[in-house]
Amino acid sequence: MLKIRNLTVTFGGVVALSLHKFDLGDKELRVIIGPNGAGKSTMMDVLCGKTLPNQGTALFNGEELIGRSEIEINRMGVGRKFQKPTVFDGLTVFDNMLLGLKGNKSVFASMFFHLSPEHRAKIYQVAEQVNLVDELNTMAGALSHGQKQWLEIAIVLLQEPELLLIDEPAAGMSDAETEKTGELLINLGKTKSVIVIEHDMHFVEQIAKEKVTVLVRGSILTEGTFKEVKNDKSVIDCYLGAPDSAQMKNMKQS
Ligand SMILES: Nc1ncnc2c1ncn2[C@@H]1O[C@H](COP(=O)(O)OP(=O)(O)O)[C@@H](O)[C@H]1O
Ligand SMILES: [Mg+2]
Numbered sequence: 001m002l003k004i005r006n007l008t009v010t011f012g013g014v015v016a017l018s019l020h021k022f023d024l025g026d027k028e029l030r031v032i033i034g035p036n037g038a039g040k041s042t043m044m045d046v047l048c049g050k051t052l053p054n055q056g057t058a059l060f061n062g063e064e065l066i067g068r069s070e071i072e073i074n075r076m077g078v079g080r081k082f083q084k085p086t087v088f089d090g091l092t093v094f095d096n097m098l099l100g101l102k103g104n105k106s107v108f109a110s111m112f113f114h115l116s117p118e119h120r121a122k123i124y125q126v127a128e129q130v131n132l133v134d135e136l137n138t139m140a141g142a143l144s145h146g147q148k149q150w151l152e153i154a155i156v157l158l159q160e161p162e163l164l165l166i167d168e169p170a171a172g173m174s175d176a177e178t179e180k181t182g183e184l185l186i187n188l189g190k191t192k193s194v195i196v197i198e199h200d201m202h203f204v205e206q207i208a209k210e211k212v213t214v215l216v217r218g219s220i221l222t223e224g225t226f227k228e229v230k231n232d233k234s235v236i237d238c239y240l241g242a243p244d245s246a247q248m249k250n251m252k253q254s
Helices: 040-047 070-076 093-100 107-111 117-129 145-158 175-188 201-207 226-230 233-240 246-253
Strands: 002-011 014-024 029-033 055-060 078-081 163-167 193-197 212-216 219-224
Touching: 002 040, 014 040, 014 219, 029 175, 029 201, 040 078, 040 163, 040 193, 070 078, 078 145, 093 117, 093 145, 117 145, 117 175, 145 163, 145 175, 175 193, 175 201, 201 226, 212 226, 212 233, 219 226, 219 233, 226 233
Parallel strands: 029 193, 029 212, 078 163, 163 193
Antiparallel strands: 002 014, 002 055, 212 219
16 A cells, blocks of 8 residues: 655755665554664655655555645545644643544634534544543643543544554553553554554564564665564664663563
8 A cells, every 4th residue: 555666865965764665555554663863754754745755756555645745645544643742732632633523624613613423423433442532521731641642643543544654652651551552553553554663662562463664774674573573683783782772671671
């Protein structure tokens, strides 16, 4: 469903991303790992139309994404959850989700928006998916950090994307929230294609039931199952092996 070829992004002459070939299957959950500055976020920026590459193609269900605006790409079915929160603290979870409903983008439009039973059902269904069904009347500002992240995911889900891009979903979460986030992503991967960027190797182990892609200095070092990647010498040398790396500490514990 996603085919990337010869994609290059440079910033001031420095190559941030140089992807020769990257393919993602229908309803596949792919985890991308790699050291800081490897180009992971840049890859997502390109896919959602935020960054224009110097060259290359990215076909989504056969349609070119490169050159389209963020709004167009979103309408085509690519949803991106950013790291920075975008929810309204002074609105309830329900109202935040209402604002996120497809075709209901502006606050003004929503004020006069007639809430149909279908819309209400959709909000409940998505809230259920992201563990927020008991918090629908809670002010978003009163949610825990993890719950806020789930609300962000809920808002993206309400747009019914076919491909979901998520950058470091578990950052700053408690262990219990991280675990629940993992379950949530695994469930999403049953009905959608999902690309997750992640640092925490425990979390990667939990969610990576399919392929893991290792990105180093803008290029794919290797791809494989979690086990293959974890034991790959080049990955250990380039990424996991740094003696002080948090990743390595995590690995030693496991
Ligand atoms: N907007 C930008 N302007 C200039 N350089 C950037 C910009 N975004 C990213 N970079 C550079 O591109 C490289 C890849 O960054 P990034 O994609 O954020 O890596 P990662 O997400 O893997 O940590 C880094 O060297 C970073 O400094
Ligand atoms: Mg990043």
